[in-house]
Amino acid sequence: MRGAGFRPRPSLPILPRVLIPFRKMHGLGNDFVVVDGRHGALPLSPARIAAIADRHRGIGCDQFITLEPAAAGADVFMRIHNPDGSEAGACGNATRCVASLLMAETGRDAVTVRTVSGELPGERLPGGRIRVDMGHPRFGWEDVPLAEAMDTAHLPLALGPVADPAACSMGNPHATFFVDDLDALDWRALGPQLEQHPLFPDRANIGFAQVVAPDHLRVAIWERGAGPTLACGSGACATLVNAHRRGLAIRRARVELPGGVLELEWRLDGAVLMTGPVATAFLGQIDPDSFPA
Numbered sequence: 430m431r432g433a434g435f436r437p438r439p440s441l442p443i444l445p446r447v448l449i450p451f452r453k454m455h456g457l458g459n460d461f462v463v464v465d466g467r468h469g470a471l472p473l474s475p476a477r478i479a480a481i482a483d484r485h486r487g488i489g490c491d492q493f494i495t496l497e498p499a500a501a502g503a504d505v506f507m508r509i510h511n512p513d514g515s516e517a518g519a520c521g522n523a524t525r526c527v528a529s530l531l532m533a534e535t536g537r538d539a540v541t542v543r544t545v546s547g548e549l550p551g552e553r554l555p556g557g558r559i560r561v562d563m564g565h566p567r568f569g570w571e572d573v574p575l576a577e578a579m580d581t582a583h584l585p586l587a588l589g590p591v592a593d594p595a596a597c598s599m600g601n602p603h604a605t606f607f608v609d610d611l612d613a614l615d616w617r618a619l620g621p622q623l624e625q626h627p628l629f630p631d632r633a634n635i636g637f638a639q640v641v642a643p644d645h646l647r648v649a650i651w652e653r654g655a656g657p658t659l660a661c662g663s664g665a666c667a668t669l670v671n672a673h674r675r676g677l678a679i680r681r682a683r684v685e686l687p688g689g690v691l692e693l694e695w696r697l698d699g700a701v702l703m704t705g706p707v708a709t710a711f712l713g714q715i716d717p718d719s720f721p722a
């Protein structure tokens with residue numbers, strides 16, 4: 430007779446599920462699910478990515494990052510999806526996280542991450558902070574893009590207490606409003622309408638910035654396709670660049686976000702360098718069959 434308490438093993442699935450290992454990382458609380466698709470395509474549709482990114486029914490993240498093989502000149506291609514399933518052209522904090530992964534994997538202190546917007550060199554600094562060259566900002570109305578020709582340093586846009594933003598592209602669209610007191614602003618209430626404003630045919634990431642000093646900016650960012658995040662790397666770059674264009678900041682500044690501080694420099698050669706910490710929170714496995722195709 431079988432031993433008391435014996436319970437038959439549940440039948441194993443006929444075919445072992447293909448589980449997808451992931452690494453949960455963040456830069457100042459801007460958090461990412463990172464998967465490795467360099468050795469074969471992964472069964473991840475935008476709908477499935479959105480379901481995995483859901484903070485209640487999935488793992489939860491601000492962006493879903495897929496590593497893919499890169500052509501010569503870069504160590505990896507990084508594909509960026511927002512939690513609504515939309516694909517983005519830049520993600521500064523994820524670029525720093527992926528650069529740190531590649532440096533750990535290769536033993537090198539410098540690597541290059543490619544995105545749809547170009548090649549982004551990254552390096553490890555003493556103390557473990559990661560610096561990436563986020564490339565050159567672009568200021569043409571069609572670069573951002575905007576719905577019609579206009580001066581991107583002063584957009585004819587106002588909503589409630591905010592007005593007159595500057596816009597640029599860091600490989601993704603950004604609009605920066607300058608305010609006197611960020612703590613007094615209900616920016617989360619303004620974010621959705623501005624993100625979806627008709628002036629931004631591809632929507633936009635919306636920054637609300639307060640100039641503390643020419644080398645110290647505070648900013649809160651409503652991200653396109655993600656909403657309020659604790660930090661936004663490309664948004665921090667856009668904030669410095671737009672502030673400098675408006676004569677409000679010098680070329681090197683601390684940019685203080687809700688999740689912490691990034692060091693920014695807009696070099697005279699046009700490159701924007703961003704430096705800050707990265708961290709891994711945990712590792713796990715995704716069962717893709719648990720999410721809609």
Ligand SMILES: N[C@H](CCC[C@H](N)C(=O)O)C(=O)O
Pocket residue numbers: 459491492509511516517518519520521522523601602634652653654655658660661662663664
């Ligand atoms: N939501 C952004 C992508 C992520 C940007 C942000 N997490 C960063 O660190 O740059 C967009 O749709 O353009």
